[in-house]
Amino acid sequence: MRRGQIFRVLRAAGLIGGVPWVVLLALMLGGALEWRAGLLAILACSIGALGLARIWIGNLAGLADSLRRAAAEDGRLVPPSTTPLLPAVAEISDGVARLARTLAERAELVGRMRRADEAIVETLPDPLLVLSPARLPLRANAAARALFGVGPGRGSVAGAGDIAALLRHPVLAAAVDRALAEQRAQTADLVLPVPVLREIAAQVIPMEPALADGGRIVILLSDRSRERAVERMRADFVANASHELRTPLASLIGFIETLRGPAEDDPAARQRFLGIMAEQSERMQRLIDDLLGLSRIALTEHQPPTGRAVLAAIAQAEAEALEPLFRSRGITLTQALDDAAVAAPADAEQLAQVVRNLLENAVRHGREGGQVQLSAGPGGRQGGREGVMLAVSDDGPGIPREHIPRLTERFYRVDTGRSRRAGGTGLGLAIVKHIVNRHRGQLHIDSEEGQGATFRVWLPAEQR
Ligand SMILES: Nc1ncnc2c1ncn2[C@@H]1O[C@H](COP(=O)(O)OP(=O)(O)O)[C@@H](O)[C@H]1O
Numbered sequence: 001m002r003r004g005q006i007f008r009v010l011r012a013a014g015l016i017g018g019v020p021w022v023v024l025l026a027l028m029l030g031g032a033l034e035w036r037a038g039l040l041a042i043l044a045c046s047i048g049a050l051g052l053a054r055i056w057i058g059n060l061a062g063l064a065d066s067l068r069r070a071a072a073e074d075g076r077l078v079p080p081s082t083t084p085l086l087p088a089v090a091e092i093s094d095g096v097a098r099l100a101r102t103l104a105e106r107a108e109l110v111g112r113m114r115r116a117d118e119a120i121v122e123t124l125p126d127p128l129l130v131l132s133p134a135r136l137p138l139r140a141n142a143a144a145r146a147l148f149g150v151g152p153g154r155g156s157v158a159g160a161g162d163i164a165a166l167l168r169h170p171v172l173a174a175a176v177d178r179a180l181a182e183q184r185a186q187t188a189d190l191v192l193p194v195p196v197l198r199e200i201a202a203q204v205i206p207m208e209p210a211l212a213d214g215g216r217i218v219i220l221l222s223d224r225s226r227e228r229a230v231e232r233m234r235a236d237f238v239a240n241a242s243h244e245l246r247t248p249l250a251s252l253i254g255f256i257e258t259l260r261g262p263a264e265d266d267p268a269a270r271q272r273f274l275g276i277m278a279e280q281s282e283r284m285q286r287l288i289d290d291l292l293g294l295s296r297i298a299l300t301e302h303q304p305p306t307g308r309a310v311l312a313a314i315a316q317a318e319a320e321a322l323e324p325l326f327r328s329r330g331i332t333l334t335q336a337l338d339d340a341a342v343a344a345p346a347d348a349e350q351l352a353q354v355v356r357n358l359l360e361n362a363v364r365h366g367r368e369g370g371q372v373q374l375s376a377g378p379g380g381r382q383g384g385r386e387g388v389m390l391a392v393s394d395d396g397p398g399i400p401r402e403h404i405p406r407l408t409e410r411f412y413r414v415d416t417g418r419s420r421r422a423g424g425t426g427l428g429l430a431i432v433k434h435i436v437n438r439h440r441g442q443l444h445i446d447s448e449e450g451q452g453a454t455f456r457v458w459l460p461a462e463q464r
């Protein structure tokens with residue numbers, strides 16, 4: 001027993017035995033009680049009081065211990081004491097044990113909820129930063145760490161250069177100021193020049209009350225770079241399409257004026273001009289057809305085809321339909337078609353469009369009087385799937401290497417003037433690419449300058 005405890009026991013014993021002692025003493029002094037019997041009674045009374053005080057103080061100390069443990073909320077109970085328990089204390093002690101268990105369960109629940117919260121924040125697809133009241137980064141979730149190239153763990157967050165640079169960005173800093181001053185969420189659009197140019201939309205949300213880890217500001221970022229690139233591409237596309245339409249239209253308007261004025265009485269000129277006008281109108285028509293085709297295909301690109309396509313039959317039909325075009329350029333077509341090559345799931349109509357576009361290109365961009373080869377056959381395995389291959393090759397001027405990766409962009413041509421004169425719209429390969437994508441296929445373009453070009457389309461084969 002410690003000294004403090006001894007004093008406490010003595011004081012309690014004094015309290016318990018005090019009144020009987022005084023009464024006994026008074027009786028002895030008044031002669032009502034004999035001295036020896038009185039002293040004996042006082043001794044017995046003291047021993048009784050001491051014993052009782054010890055049990056009482058021991059019980060109370062045990063209770064205090066149990067309460068302290070309950071407050072720690074760790075669910076560990078004080079082992080039952082060896083001293084006998086006073087009846088009332090035993091009841092309280094039971095209550096304390098129950099309280100301790102409830103508190104521990106609740107603490108465990110709160111802990112689990114906090115862990116779930118952290119897991120949600122961590123796996124949120126959008127980058128998220130949590131800042132302290134001093135605006136230092138406390139936490140960055142996985143997406144934010146990936147965006148800024150920071151390794152895992154909290155320690156590395158504060159020192160991460162790119163995050164620090166982001167937080168210093170004047171637009172974001174101003175949004176944080178506003179959010180704290182007005183206690184309302186703010187948005188900010190930023191452009192981060194390093195390490196790669198990024199356009200980011202930030203949402204700054206003040207936290208009142210603060211988060212469990214002391215976070216006062218949550219910054220939600222979304223990388224808009226891709227979206228903006230798509231927007232720019234769309235705008236470019238509209239500009240290109242209008243430009244492509246405007247040129248033949250301007251020429252038509254010009255000829256109409258000439259026919260109404262200076263060439264009114266010149267039948268030979270009129271004939272010639274009408275010929276050019278017909279050509280320009282056809283060009284506009286082709287362009288509109290291709291634009292419509294492209295938008296239709298782009299719409300269904302995410303919806304895989306459902307039918308099957310016998311490549312040899314499709315290739316044969318398209319080759320026959322283009323016979324006059326081949327003849328006009330003195331080109332000989334050789335075919336190597338394997339009847340067993342069946343693509344599925346596939347859209348036969350769209351694959352016919354692919355063959356048509358590739359054959360037209362081989363004629364238009366190939367060599368006058370040259371050779372074009374059309375083949376269909378087995379395509380080998382790709383990505384664990386058996387495939388079939390369609391290929392068109394020519395012996396024309398070919399394509400300079402640096403242009404190859406961009407050929408499937410809308411309106412991209414190696415030589416715009418030549419393509420237009422050849423009747424091209426610049427959309428053929430873009431259409432091919434979309435169709436191939438929809439079929440989960442691959443388009444390969446091989447070419448060496450002066451050695452011709454080969455376009456190969458790999459498609460998933462029908463599974464038997
Ligand atoms: N077989 C080929 N040989 C050489 N160049 C080609 C061939 N096929 C396509 N190209 C190049 O790719 C460009 C894009 O083709 P495409 O999208 O079909 O447009 P278009 O044929 O209307 O010009 C063509 O303008 C041409 O420069």
Ligand SMILES: [Mg+2]
Pocket residue numbers: 357360361424425426427428429
């Ligand atoms: Mg073309």
